[in-house]
Amino acid sequence: MLAVENVTFAYVEGSPVLSGIDFSASKGEVVAIVGRNGAGKSTLLRLLNGLYQPAEGRVVVDGLSTSDTPVHELAQHIGTVFQAPEQQIFNATIRGEIAFGPKQQGLSGEALDKRIAEVLQRIGLPDSGDEHPLDIDASARRLVAVGSVLAMQPPILLLDEPQRGLDKAAMQRLETIIAEEKARGTLVLLVCHDMDFVARRADRVLALARGVLSADKLTAEFFTDTALTEAAGVETPDVLSLSLDLGLPPCLTPTAFTQAYMTRRVGGT
Amino acid sequence: MASLTKKKSDKPSLLYTAGESFLHRANPLTSLCLLLWMLSAAIVLPTEGTATLTLAAIAVALVTGVGKKALKRLLITMVPIGIALTVVHGLLIDRQDFAALGPVQISASGLDYGLRVFMRVACMLMATLLFVTTTHPADMLKALDQRGVPAGIGYLIASPLLLIEPFTERARGIRDAQRVRGLNLTGSWKARAAALPVLLVPLITLALSDLDHRASVLSGRAFRAKPHRTVINAPPDSTLQIWVRRLLLLLAVLQLGLPLLWRL
Amino acid sequence: MAPLIEVHDLRFRYPLAKAPILDGLSLVIGEGERVAILAPNAAGKTTLARWLAGHLPDGALKAESGFVAMEGRNWSEWDVAERAAAIQFVGQVPSQQLSGCAFTVYEEIAFGPCNLALPEAEVRRRVDEAMVVCNLAHLANRDPFTLSGGEQQRLSIAAALAMHPRVLVLDEPTSNLDPESRDDLIAQIDKLPGGLTIIVLEVALRPSLALANRFLLLDGGRIVADGTAGEVLNDPRCIEALGMTSIAAAMAGLRDAGAWPGDKALPLTLAEARASLGVQHARG
Numbered sequence: 001m002l003a004v005e006n007v008t009f010a011y012v013e014g015s016p017v018l019s020g021i022d023f024s025a026s027k028g029e030v031v032a033i034v035g036r037n038g039a040g041k042s043t044l045l046r047l048l049n050g051l052y053q054p055a056e057g058r059v060v061v062d063g064l065s066t067s068d069t070p071v072h073e074l075a076q077h078i079g080t081v082f083q084a085p086e087q088q089i090f091n092a093t094i095r096g097e098i099a100f101g102p103k104q105q106g107l108s109g110e111a112l113d114k115r116i117a118e119v120l121q122r123i124g125l126p127d128s129g130d131e132h133p134l135d136i137d138a139s140a141r142r143l144v145a146v147g148s149v150l151a152m153q154p155p156i157l158l159l160d161e162p163q164r165g166l167d168k169a170a171m172q173r174l175e176t177i178i179a180e181e182k183a184r185g186t187l188v189l190l191v192c193h194d195m196d197f198v199a200r201r202a203d204r205v206l207a208l209a210r211g212v213l214s215a216d217k218l219t220a221e222f223f224t225d226t227a228l229t230e231a232a233g234v235e236t237p238d239v240l241s242l243s244l245d246l247g248l249p250p251c252l253t254p255t256a257f258t259q260a261y262m263t264r265r266v267g268g269t
Numbered sequence: 270m271a272s273l274t275k276k277k278s279d280k281p282s283l284l285y286t287a288g289e290s291f292l293h294r295a296n297p298l299t300s301l302c303l304l305l306w307m308l309s310a311a312i313v314l315p316t317e318g319t320a321t322l323t324l325a326a327i328a329v330a331l332v333t334g335v336g337k338k339a340l341k342r343l344l345i346t347m348v349p350i351g352i353a354l355t356v357v358h359g360l361l362i363d364r365q366d367f368a369a370l371g372p373v374q375i376s377a378s379g380l381d382y383g384l385r386v387f388m389r390v391a392c393m394l395m396a397t398l399l400f401v402t403t404t405h406p407a408d409m410l411k412a413l414d415q416r417g418v419p420a421g422i423g424y425l426i427a428s429p430l431l432l433i434e435p436f437t438e439r440a441r442g443i444r445d446a447q448r449v450r451g452l453n454l455t456g457s458w459k460a461r462a463a464a465l466p467v468l469l470v471p472l473i474t475l476a477l478s479d480l481d482h483r484a485s486v487l488s489g490r491a492f493r494a495k496p497h498r499t500v501i502n503a504p505p506d507s508t509l510q511i512w513v514r515r516l517l518l519l520l521a522v523l524q525l526g527l528p529l530l531w532r533l
Numbered sequence: 534m535a536p537l538i539e540v541h542d543l544r545f546r547y548p549l550a551k552a553p554i555l556d557g558l559s560l561v562i563g564e565g566e567r568v569a570i571l572a573p574n575a576a577g578k579t580t581l582a583r584w585l586a587g588h589l590p591d592g593a594l595k596a597e598s599g600f601v602a603m604e605g606r607n608w609s610e611w612d613v614a615e616r617a618a619a620i621q622f623v624g625q626v627p628s629q630q631l632s633g634c635a636f637t638v639y640e641e642i643a644f645g646p647c648n649l650a651l652p653e654a655e656v657r658r659r660v661d662e663a664m665v666v667c668n669l670a671h672l673a674n675r676d677p678f679t680l681s682g683g684e685q686q687r688l689s690i691a692a693a694l695a696m697h698p699r700v701l702v703l704d705e706p707t708s709n710l711d712p713e714s715r716d717d718l719i720a721q722i723d724k725l726p727g728g729l730t731i732i733v734l735e736v737a738l739r740p741s742l743a744l745a746n747r748f749l750l751l752d753g754g755r756i757v758a759d760g761t762a763g764e765v766l767n768d769p770r771c772i773e774a775l776g777m778t779s780i781a782a783a784m785a786g787l788r789d790a791g792a793w794p795g796d797k798a799l800p801l802t803l804a805e806a807r808a809s810l811g812v813q814h815a816r817g
Contacts, residue, residue: 037683037711049449075451086478087439088446090470100467104451134474137575139736148450164708165625167573167736168776193711196739196779233713238803239779245812254779258786265792407636420648428633435628435678482629485588489622490632490645490692494614499647499656501640 001026001187002048002078002156007057009047016055017043018211025204027155027185030178032192032202032219036233039208041191045158048189050074062155076105079154083161085145086134094120094136094144095129101152115151122180123147124173139170146177156187163197175201199223199237199252207232220250283430284342284401290333292403296506297412300404302517307396309521311389313528316381319388326395335402342398347391358383406430414500420493436476443471537730538562538585538700543599545580545589553597554580556754562730564699569733569745571765573774576751578734579625579704585732586622586702587611603700614649620700621693627685627709630692631677638680638688639664639673645696659695666721667691682709687718700730707740719743738766738778742802750774763798780806 003024010016018040025031033041046052047059050066059066062077079101082088091097098119102112120126123143128136133144146162162174178201181188192198198205198219205222207215215228222228223240243251243260251257287293292300307326311319327343330336364376410423447467448454454464487493540560546553554577562568572578583589584601587608600607603619611619624630635641642663646656664670667687672680677688686709693701706722707715722731722744735741741748748765750758758768765771766781777785781801787793800806 035711036713037681046445051445051449070453070455071448072451072453072455075449078449080446080449082442082446084442086475087442087471088450089474090447090467101450104453139574152451165574165705165736168774170574171776193715195712233711235712237779238806239783241803242780242783242806242810242812245807246810251783254782254786257783258790261787262790262792405636407640410634424634427636431633431636431676431678434676479629482624482626483633485583485591486624486630486632487634488613489586489588489617490696491614491617491648492632492634492644494612494617494648495650497650499650499653501643501647501653501656 001062002189003060004048005057005060007047007054007059009043009052009055016211018047018208021047021057021213023206023213023216025187025189027187028182029204030182030188030190030202031204031206032190032198033206033208034192034195034198034232034234035208035214039232040211041208042160044208045080045160045189045191048156048158049078049080072104075101075154076152077154078156078158079149079152080158081142081145081149081160081162083164085142088145088148089133089141092132093130094125094133097133097144098129098148098151101148105152119147119151122150122173122177124169139166142166143170143173146174150177150181155185156189157181158189158191160191161193162190163192163194193234195223195235195237196239199240207234209233220252223252224250283406284338284398285405286335286338286402288334288403290403292329292333292399294505295403296504296510297404297409298416298506299510299514299517300400301409302514302521304396304400306517306521306524307399308393309524311392311396313524314392316385316388319385319392323388323392323395326392326399330395330399330402333399333403335399339395339398339402343391343395346394347387350390351387354383354387355380358386408504411500411503412506414498415503415506417497420498424487424492439475440468440472443468535564536561537564537566537604539602539605540584541599541602543584543601544597545584545594546597547580548593553754555584557599558751558755559599560749560756560759562700562732565728565730566747567731567733567745568747568749569735569741570749570751570756571735571738571741571771571775572751574736576774577754578736578751581751582622582624582702582704582732582734584608586620586700587616588622617645617696617698618649619698620702621696621698622702623686623689623693623704623706625704625708627682627689628678630689631685632692635677637674638669638677641677641688642669642692642695645692649696659697663691663695666694666725668717668721683711683714686710687714690718694725699728700732701725702732702734704734705736706733706744708737715740736775738775738801742766742778762801766801767799778802 004021007021008016008019021044033044035041043052047054048061050069050071053067061074064074064077066074089097091100095116098116099112102115107115116129120129123146125140133141142162149157163171166174178188190202202219205215205217205219206213207222207228209231214231215222217228223236229236237252239254239257240250240252243249243257248260248264251260307322310322314322327340330339358379359375360373362379364379366378367374367376406427410427413423414420452464452467453460540558543555543558544553545555570578570581590596590609602608603611608616632641632644635644639660642660643656646659664673667690669687669691672684677685680688686706707718710718719740733741733744742762748760748762749756750765750768750771752770752774757770758765778801780803781799784793784799784806788795788799800809
């Protein structure tokens, strides 16, 4: 579904921001991209959606090389939600905002209405279609931005810090969307600083450190290897630390922790 | 720390070129008076005079180490203006001294007029370039502050220079965000024109919200709360420079005023 | 603790809004307190922050009733310079906190003290001090607009500190930072002089635990819970609006399974959980 083959990229010739990046990801995976500010995460994101071209190597999205495909065509295959949703909102209504992508795809009439209604439902704003996107609070606006990309039904989703500033209800909505997308075979890539969120939702972690891929591991393997987390400048999720302290298998979520703890108790150890 | 803080920030959007020449060291107000004098001279001098002044300004630019940057801008701007003036005044406008030159009619008086306008514009532009390449806007602000010029005026000078980069950056961000949503910016001119609102609406909305934010940030940091601000690293001034400024201003006014009086 | 800021029965509605966003809110904050105001989305967190900091009322944006007073005087009676020296507000979006008047980081920090017409030596002393606290000395000559989001966030806090305010109001101060920079900033805030009152507004529970010792929950336009971390974060209304820390959620799982006494407070942080489960840090 996505192949990044030995990619190097530099803004200024001779000082690469990313070098030798090599990984692939397949349908239904949720992959987190982690690392310090300035490690090259945003640059990688822009290489994946075709906004940047690799200096060396290539990026293949859904069978298309980003070097040969215009960005607006790649958009049918890879949907991106950037950090600042305000930068993409231009319609006077939330409905119009969500309709923009599908309209570019040629969807119209009843099919379009149905698509919009479905997306509004998923982002938790079923009755707000006619409101102005700038009149709602910032977290709802972030979900509108997610919705405007979901409406295009791309097989790959890129989300840059989607969890930032969300309260419990909005977070649950976002997590449900990610789970639903995974279930329908979408490849989801998340750039994320919140390691609890990564632990809960990602199957796999790609870590960037100083422009190279310092780790490509399953989530539990990544977080249990202190050398890897330290190199990437990220913390171990608290629940996972606690489970290891107690001699339990590594637990990524509170639910997993409770289960592991109770299993051991019942087992009589 | 002191030497560190005296270093000026290099912004690619500024024409300012760091240096140690007499113009760089001059108080920004002195440079400003020099600019005003040159502008007024450019208005009143005949073609020979503006040509001489332009050449002198180019020579000074070369000596002060800003020649390359200034000349580049001068050429980029003046070449098209020169061509336009030649065509319009030499060839197109019907004059009494129209003479056939091959297939076209050409007018010597028209060319002469064109040259006079050309040299006047070149002189004014060169004077301005000399000023902006040797005067850092931050120093200009400090000099104005020091003279007790209202801070709002300084802000009007500084903020466009400072905000142009973040603004461009944001325009790029918006364009990227829309392209990855399938907006085609490579198509026909018609398609591109149709895409314009999609790019402009967020840009304008965000600029308006920025204005709002900036106003509260400025009052939060006591901007314009007191009649005077403290000036740190104030550009040095001297009695000599004060007299030079007075002289330049007097000359500028006389240059403009005398011909008027003469005609009366 | 002497009361410093008092919000009295504040009712505020944005023009054209159907309902008031702050609805009879009352609150007293004492000198030197470190307060976290937790709030779900759309609860009026930023609006309250702007009232606390005296940025509201502003023109047509007025309270329907009530007021905010600092040291017993209504904010509207303070002049701009007085207010700026008393309280500083750092908003959420780092690039929007910059003055747009300074060509270097040094000048950006000096901007406020210069506006107060302080003597040059005092301005320099304050700038140097703020640069040390916020780890900016190596960036002194950089153009503020070319800094990264995290660096700009540190810069806006430094610019606020250079005003030597008695109160610092921070709206989601760690949201733009990676985990390491976040921990650095928390450590730096921790080192600030004890007399400085700090009010942090947050939607995320974990960073606020490290920044405050008094917690308030803002919901439905009012303060609905006020107390220690244990009291507020275990309050059902807080759990409903903001969820639980991952540790508290894990411990709640144990409680529901009968492996943790139902009447005992749940640990909120890893350190608390380790202490109450009697385990050692397994990894060095």
